[in-house]
Every structure is written in structure tokens, then in C-alpha cells.
Amino acid sequence: MSRIEETSAQLGGGRDRFEGLPILMFSSPDVDTTANRLTAAGVGHGGVNTVGRPADTPNGVRTEPVRYLEIDEAPEGRVGVVGDLDPESQHTRHLDHPNGAQELVEAVLCVPDGQLRLMSERYKRHLGRPISVAGPVTLPTEVHLPDLLPGADPPAPPALVAYTVAVPDIARVRALLAENGLPVRATIRGELFVPVEADLGAAVIFREI
Incomplete structure (x- = not known):
């Protein structure tokens, strides 16, 4: 089975779970x-x-190489590492969202009760x-997830x-968010978040910088 087929099968399995x-x-x-x-x-x-993927640059569209690796045996989904992209094309992308988003700074991975140490070591x-x-990466267990994201199931x-x-x-x-009719709550840290049920199965937390 090719690497692409393996990735597709893994993503399909994730969609079946949740x-x-x-x-x-x-x-x-x-x-x-x-990698080493x-x-x-x-x-x-x-x-x-x-x-390779097409990228808009000040000098027109060109093919931008993307170098990455995928980690084996990640039951939470497709986990990997991607090399930094060319700043010439990266700085032109998606920096004008109405919410002022600057970057992704955290992923929240809910782990089974009793497996926190194992997942932390991994x-x-x-x-x-x-x-x-x-x-x-923040690693709440099932029982502690509602402490971080009130109301989360x-x-x-x-x-x-x-x-x-x-x-x-x-x-x-x-x-x-109010203008678009999206509900908001506050995390235990006092940050705003759009709950899971309003955002296709994954909460979005907003942190002011």
C-alpha cells in the first residue's frame, strides 16, 4: 500500500470515530x-x-515545495511534521481574516483516563x-476536559x-462571533471559545496576544 493510501485509510478511520x-x-x-x-x-x-502546490507570489504563481513526514501509529489521527514554508509565498497567504487571526498556537488532545502519562511521554x-x-499541545483527560472547555462532551x-x-x-x-450568530463560552483560563457543537466537532479557542 502506498503512503497516500495509508494516509487516506487513516483519515477515513478517524472520520468513522468522530x-x-x-x-x-x-x-x-x-x-x-x-526526522533523524x-x-x-x-x-x-x-x-x-x-x-508541490501552486502559490501566489509577488512574481506570479509558482510551484512551492512542501516537505513533510508522517508519524506512524497515531490513533488520534494523522500526526506529522512539515518543514517551514518559503516566506516569500507564505507571507502573502490568509493574513487578513476579519477576526485578525495571526497563528495557530495550541492543539487540545483529549486522552483516555489513565493514559495521560503514556501520551505525555509519546x-x-x-x-x-x-x-x-x-x-x-494540551492533554486533558476525558474527566478533566470539561474543566478546560466547560460543557464539552x-x-x-x-x-x-x-x-x-x-x-x-x-x-x-x-x-x-456575535454578528454571525455563533455562541461563545469561556475556558477555565478565561479565553473565548466557540463550542464543539457549533463548529463541526472541534472547538475554536481565541487567545489575545
Whole structure:
């Protein structure tokens, strides 16, 4: 089976389990070095792959190479690492959203009760550093997920249940959400979020920077 077929089968299995986020990709300034580190840490992966996609640049459309790897045996979905993109084309993309979004800063992965230590150790190997409250991954258990996201009903874990977007003006975000009829709640940290049921199975948290 080709790598693409393996990825398609994995994503299909995720859709069968729950509605939400099936993919988590981390960025790396040097994906080849990351691949070597993962191998040394005993993390299985499919090696570095390269694909191309069209990108608008100040000099017209060109094919931008995207280099990435996928980590094996990730029951929460498709997990991998992508190399930093060319800033010449990246800086022209999607930087004018009405909510002022700047970047994705956190993924929330709900883990089964009793497996927090196991999952923390796995992501420590993935990231090359311990999991901390600073992100980029937050790992609540099923029983503690409602403490972070009040009202959240966790799907079959492990599951990516939310992501956090950095914005410069939270009042602007609140007004935009109200204008579009979207419900908002507050996390235990006091940040705004759109609940799972209003956002296709994954909550969106907004963090003011």
C-alpha cells in the first residue's frame, strides 16, 4: 500500500470515530534533522516526502515545495511534521481574516483516563521536549476536559477536540462571533471559545496576544 493510501485509510478511520480534527502537523525549520531525531528516539515515521502546490507570489504563481513526514501509529489521527514554508509565498497567504487571526498556537488532545502519562511521554518524543502549559499541545483527560472547555462532551479518545488561534483584539473577535450568530463560552483560563457543537466537532479557542 502506498503512503497516500495509508494516509487516506487513516483519515477515513478517524472520520468513522468522530467529527472533528483528523490532522495535527507541527512545523520545523529543518524537517530532515527532525526526522533523524525521531528515528533516534524510536519514533516510527514514513520518512521525508516532498509535494508541490501552486502559490501566489509577488512574481506570479509558482510551484512551492512542501516537505513533510508522517508519524506512524497515531490513533488520534494523522500526526506529522512539515518543514517551514518559503516566506516569500507564505507571507502573502490568509493574513487578513476579519477576526485578525495571526497563528495557530495550541492543539487540545483529549486522552483516555489513565493514559495521560503514556501520551505525555509519546508527545515528548515527538516534540523533543517535555509537554508544558505553554503548548503547543494540551492533554486533558476525558474527566478533566470539561474543566478546560466547560460543557464539552469528549468523543472517543484519543481525539483532537480543539485548537487555539492567536488574535490581537479579543473584543473584535467577540463582536464578529456575535454578528454571525455563533455562541461563545469561556475556558477555565478565561479565553473565548466557540463550542464543539457549533463548529463541526472541534472547538475554536481565541487567545489575545
